[in-house]
Amino acid sequence: xxxxxxxxxxxxxxxxxxSLLAVxxxxxxxxxxxxxxxxxxxxxEFSPNQITLAKGETVKLQVKSExxxxxxxxxxxxxxxEIAPGRVTELTLTPETAGTYRAICDHFCGAGHGGMKMTIVxxx
Amino acid sequence: MATINGLPRRPDxxxxxxxxxxxxxxxxxxxxxxxxxxxxxGRLQVAKVYHVPGEHDAGLDGGELFRSVxxxxxxxxxxxxxxxxxxxxxxxxxxxxxxxxxxxxxKDLSRxxxxxxxxxxxxxxxxxxxxxxxxxxxxxxxxxxxxxxxxNVTVLYGHIHREDHHAIGHAQHFAARSxxxxxxxxDKVEDxxxxxxxxxxxxxxxxxxxxxxTAGSAAHADTVRVQDVELAMNELSGTEGFDQLLKxxxx
Numbered sequence: 504x505x506x507x508x509x510x511x512x513x514x515x516x517x518x519x520x521x522s523l524l525a526v527x528x529x530x531x532x533x534x535x536x537x538x539x540x541x542x543x544x545x546x547x548e549f550s551p552n553q554i555t556l557a558k559g560e561t562v563k564l565q566v567k568s569e570x571x572x573x574x575x576x577x578x579x580x581x582x583x584x585e586i587a588p589g590r591v592t593e594l595t596l597t598p599e600t601a602g603t604y605r606a607i608c609d610h611f612c613g614a615g616h617g618g619m620k621m622t623i624v625x626x627x
Numbered sequence: 628m629a630t631i632n633g634l635p636r637r638p639d640x641x642x643x644x645x646x647x648x649x650x651x652x653x654x655x656x657x658x659x660x661x662x663x664x665x666x667x668x669g670r671l672q673v674a675k676v677y678h679v680p681g682e683h684d685a686g687l688d689g690g691e692l693f694r695s696v697x698x699x700x701x702x703x704x705x706x707x708x709x710x711x712x713x714x715x716x717x718x719x720x721x722x723x724x725x726x727x728x729x730x731x732x733x734k735d736l737s738r739x740x741x742x743x744x745x746x747x748x749x750x751x752x753x754x755x756x757x758x759x760x761x762x763x764x765x766x767x768x769x770x771x772x773x774x775x776x777x778x779n780v781t782v783l784y785g786h787i788h789r790e791d792h793h794a795i796g797h798a799q800h801f802a803a804r805s806x807x808x809x810x811x812x813x814d815k816v817e818d819x820x821x822x823x824x825x826x827x828x829x830x831x832x833x834x835x836x837x838x839x840x841t842a843g844s845a846a847h848a849d850t851v852r853v854q855d856v857e858l859a860m861n862e863l864s865g866t867e868g869f870d871q872l873l874k875x876x877x878x
Contacts, residue, residue, distance in 0.1 A: 576761075614651065
């Protein structure tokens with residue numbers, strides 16, 4: 504019974520979202536969508552190896568691996584993800600502090616693992 | 628090995644804190660290096676020798692090769708009233724000890740009085756030394772919380788290839804120098820880059836130190852003498868492993 508109730512609530516929520524989308528203009532919808540940044544990991548590099556974000560901007564990182572399991576770890580930005588091959592790992596991020604952050608692979612991937620890193624710049 | 632075997636008083640035991648081997652892409656070579664390490668360390672004329680793996684030993688295969696050569700990656704034992712704990716924070720590939728091992732640790736510690744001297748030896752630091760250099764253990768705080776009730780805790784670790792001492796709470800964390808690939812001071816340098824190998828000073832920031840402590844009289848403090856040991860690597864020159872030392876490090 505609980506499951507059915509939950510489903511009804513969820514379905515009602517979807518209906519409300521659908522009607523809101525129906526009245527919003529295409530331009531407004533595009534504005535609301537977070538920017539998507541695709542990052543590819545392979546032994547022993549990230550591509551691109553630097554991305555630039557704006558403080559307060561919500562972005563969606565889509566991270567995929569071309570070979571083995573990697574990690575993407577940036578403690579100050581709260582990023583700690585396992586990047587398994589064969590799927591896209593999505594991370595939504597809204598940086599609140601400007602700065603330059605080092606992102607590292609924290610899933611050991613071979614002899615050059617310790618140098619696998621990229622830079623995330625957050626501008627004011 | 629010769630330095631340790633030549634000491635006037637032999638150590639009771641020797642602890643290795645991991646990265647016994649450098650990894651390689653050549654099939655079979657990693658297993659050969661692990662066996663070579665066992666053979667070389669087997670020359671120690673010391674009654675007890677213990678090892679934990681580093682990520683270069685166990686990060687790619689979950690510790691399978693290490694276990695086949697040296698046995699379990701985590702365990703504990705008692706020696707002269709000191710409880711020693713080997714912790715594995717590398718074979719899950721990420722810098723973590725993991726829930727299962729922490730549950731084992733909690734059970735292992737439960738039989739000891741808070742004043743029991745405890746020595747933990749592991750590979751990565753159990754505190755945030757420099758997380759963006761991967762010098763941390765993600766659940767290190769959980770491990771140290773389990774150790775918090777104990778008054779005499781010493782943590783010995785490897786990984787950072789430099790000498791370091793941090794006192795956190797009542798635990799003392801120590802790392803010793805490495806035999807290769809010295810790293811700079813993380814408080815002074817932004818980029819994690821090994822200090823280049825210097826042929827003229829091959830053991831600058833590296834190598835062994837012998838520490839002598841002479842007990843002082845009641846009126847005088849103990850005397851501590853620290854002596855650097857000059858090493859030579861002739862035995863293995865010309866091998867693939869030796870050549871790796873001479874190339875720019877890929878850490």
